[in-house]
Amino acid sequence: MTATKLDLREYLQQHLLVGDGAMATQLHRLGVPVGISFEELCLSNPKLVLEVHNSYYQAGARLLETNTFAANRDALARYGMEHRVTRINRQAVSLAREAAQGEGYVAGSIGSILAGRVRKKVLDEYRDQYEEQAIALLHAGVDALLLETFLDLEELLLAIDVIRPLTNIPLITQLATLEVGRTRDGYSLTEAFARLKTAGADVIGLNCRLGPAEILRSFEQVQAPEGAVLSAFPNAGRLGLTDGEYAYKSTADYFAESALRLREQGVRLIGGCCGTTPEHVRAMADALAALEPKERVNPTIVPGERPQVTVTSIRDQDRPSIVEKVKSNTTIIVEFDPPRDLDAESFLEGCCELHNAGADAITLADNSLATVRMSNMALGALMKSRYGIDPLLHLACRDRNLIGQQSHLMGLHALGIDQILVITGDPSRFGDLPGASSVFDVTSFDLIRMVKQLNEGISFSGRPLKQKAQFIVGAAFNPNVRQIDAAIARLEKKVEAGADYIMTQPVYDAESIKLVYEATKHIGVPVFIGIMPLTSQRNAEFLHNEVPGIKLSAEALERMKRVQGEEARQEGIKIAKELVDTAIHYFRGIYLITPFNYYAMAAELIQYTRQQSELLKVPVQG
Template identity: 85%
Template sequence: MTTGKKDLREYLQDHLLVGDGAMATQLHRLGVPLGVSFEELSLSNPKLVQEVHDSYYAAGARLLETNTYSANRDSLSRYGLEHRVARINRLAVKIARESARDDAYVAGSIGSILAGRVRKKVLDEYRDQYEEQAIALLHAGVDGIILETFLDLEELLMALEVIRPLTDAPLIAQLATLEVGRTRDGYSLTDAFGQLKQAGADIVGLNCRLGPAEILRSFEHTQVPHGALLSAFPNAGRLGLTDGEYAYKSTPDYFGQSALRLREQGIRLIGGCCGTTPEHVKAMADALESLEPQERINPTIVPGDRPQVTVQSVRDQSKPSIVERVKTETTVIVEFDPPRDLDAESFLDGCCELHRAGADAITLADNSLATVRMSNMALGALMKSRHGIDPLLHIACRDRNLIGQQSHLMGLHALGIDQILVITGDPSRFGDLPGATSVFDVTSFDLIRMVKQLNEGVSFAGRPLKQKAQFIVGAAFNPNVRQMDAAIARLEKKVEAGADYIMTQPVYDAESIKQVYEATKHIGIPVFIGIMPLTSLRNAEFLHNEVPGIKLSSEALERMRAVEQGEAARQEGIKMAKELLDTAVQYFKGIYLITPFHYSSMAAELVQYVRQQSALVKTATH
């Protein structure tokens, strides 16, 4: 297939065009190990990069992508190459141009900076990086820019907004979807393609993540804007483990057949992504040889074609949530840690004692201090089903990857457990299994946002769900810091992410309670002030000197030194906690009591005391 080197947009009006296949796959086949910067090879081994381009050209590709997919400042900084952005991009264009001869197009490849990661920064921070890379590619003389493998429409739109004013050259905008027909950030492809064309994309399409069959299905169910040029660069199927090695399954023959099916959808630029080789490209080029493009005929979308989100409540609506309750009355959350052994009954007995004392919800930590405890999900289900007690579960970012986190949350939804507290979690190496791995796929900010996405009826991957979750999401706040302004700024970000309420670390003096009130009264969501009674001098010294996020006052330490150990110390701890509660109920309607060492009777006494004091405050104000 020859191009005649018209403008790419003009050429695609009347012709099919075969793109190349995977650069990294071929470089790896040629001996380049994983874990290095493939883009850097344009500097250190340009002949090897050109060998890949030559192999795709010989196979029939007439659009070659530069070896610059991750040649942005963010990605190159992992290899100490952030100062080489312009040079790497310019040389990559030169290498591709030599292979393209006079009848093939060279497209400057720009990949997503997020690159599959969860968004942790404001996208605007990437603007300069996209501009830097695009300018280098355009100055080096590419025939167009291909923006590829964007999971989030919002990032791709931002990249277009940056690059479109820089050039009149063709811009190809390709999304990668985790689910057929919808982006990770929840947009349908019909909506996404419309927005991309309006933002200045000349060619819109899909690449990566999915194989030919699923990309074909995506187009079959999408309304494409009138007159839009389409592209498709599927993976060679799904990556799987075969004979001890990871490999892609799709054969070149299958790709040749798939190219014909993609043509029937009106797609004019067809290439390959991960796992594809010159053999795959040759099969497509042979299949499409001498064929003309077909006009796009959009499918007729009728009601029922797409999943419908319906709100079905599994929550007992007769019981108000803690957020609803705290708006009108003093509300008490009591933390009671799951057991470190297999005995659940004594734990449940303690929960019942706290419930009878008047606790509005009992909160269960998620392997606090990275110490293994019984599953709070299982215990929460038992509390709810056997005893009608509202559980409030902590969810740590530490122990589950994104797959596990969404699965866990879906399970909580099925159980009707919708009150949660999202926390970062203590590092595994400091717990009782120091060889365990800390996952931390996401931060607490990210997880709060993603839980709220489930509340909109959209999965982490952007797939519409048949129900909307109803999670009430809490966030943690540590007031025991030197820089309160920085802590408040962090707290405000959690509120911005969607937190519905705040639970603080325990405080141990009345002045700190007042300071927390003054520092947080502007945030607009309920704050539950943390109070944890001390049990002994040793307990006090341990908390003060060894536990992150806890700081005792000098007075508290002195008072524990002045009493004998055992029951006398516990009574002093209760007395001190009651004094703090006297102040707390004047400033906060939300009280968060932390039970020490499974002493449920201590916490139960404090719950009853809160009820008495809040009644007195209420009477005094009337």
């Protein structure tokens, strides 16, 4: 082979090329434990890394990837090695170059920085890291750069945007998909491949996550851009538990057959990812030996062949959502906490009282303060089916992983419950089961964005759904902070993520109401100002001194000190009514919070708010 005499792009125009297999799988087989940085072994145990490269070269691989998949600053920082980015990448190239023996190509591996995690940062923040790693690999003399295992097209496009101006060497770009045919951030592979080619990718393909069958199916369905050079590095099937150990199932013979099928799809660069070994690579190399590449023939698209995404209205047009109502009328949301026992009937009785008093929606917390309560999903379904009451359910990031979150939302859609409030949730250790785990797979920003993805008919994994959801998504805002500007900046990000409306923590003086109005009047979505009646001096002091996100005015604390018993409740209602008097001048959205399930107090405030808004006919400021 005289491959190194040709630029990789030129070589792939006329030849098939076999890539290597999994570095981590081989290192683990050679005794390296999990939980360490495999990339750092380039410095601490270079002979072991070289042994893996040699095994793949001897098996027939003529494209060797450097052991640098996670050699970026973000990943290395987990091991306190962020200062070794350049050293690791340069040494990795040297090792792969030695194994390639002057014949094979060396591709500098650059993995996704997100690495399967849900995006919690602005992607732009990764620019410097991609540049740092790419420059180290380029200076060390790679033949190509391989950008691999990107679940999100947008991150891969960002990496190309950073790297392409640095060099003219070939860029191999490989997406990893959780579902056949679509990226995690919702792009079809047809659109993704087209955008990658336009952005400057020389080779476009798929790797990781899926095995040969599903990657083959992906190529069978995609409309590849004209003239695109394709690559495929599948996993060795799905990871499963066999005889007490996790292992991949696909055999070397199966990989040989799969390589031939991928060739039929016009794929020219074929290797392996997780679970593949030198045996898999040898089988592919033997199967492809002396064969020429085949030209890509895109599949014929039959009109109507793919399921159409439809919108089926789940909301009665005679019962508009709170966002629709608040555009023209004072709209009242009332919070009523689910019970902490198994008695649902008393709770439902209270819901009926609040509904009859004039509540536009009743909102149910999701185990607030990390205290176990009856499922708000079950209660919301009963409210809606039995009494026609509109539920508005809180959805906390704390208790469900991403699997549970999407499953829960799909269930809400099936029940016709479309109004939700996305919140972070209080940490489990502060609740009544302190040994429980807090999940927090995502932040409230992420979950808002992902719910909106369901509204586009796309699952969290990027799989197209047969229907679009119609969730109306709210976000929480706490104005009781020292730095209101920072709180507003967070709120703006929630609106940018897709929040349709805002619900605030309770406020306890007229000046705070005016402050919230002035601070939020520019955000462009309705704000429901929070008001919660006090019940006693102890209640007031507890809220002020111990509950996060709540701060009482000195006047409210003083007034509650002077009263006791039923008189204290009446004073609490009086304070709340005074706040309503101010609030209706600034907000059409009023959010009343029922204290201790005293729904009679909330019902009185609902009626008062209705009367005042009708009598005064006060237009909202601005």
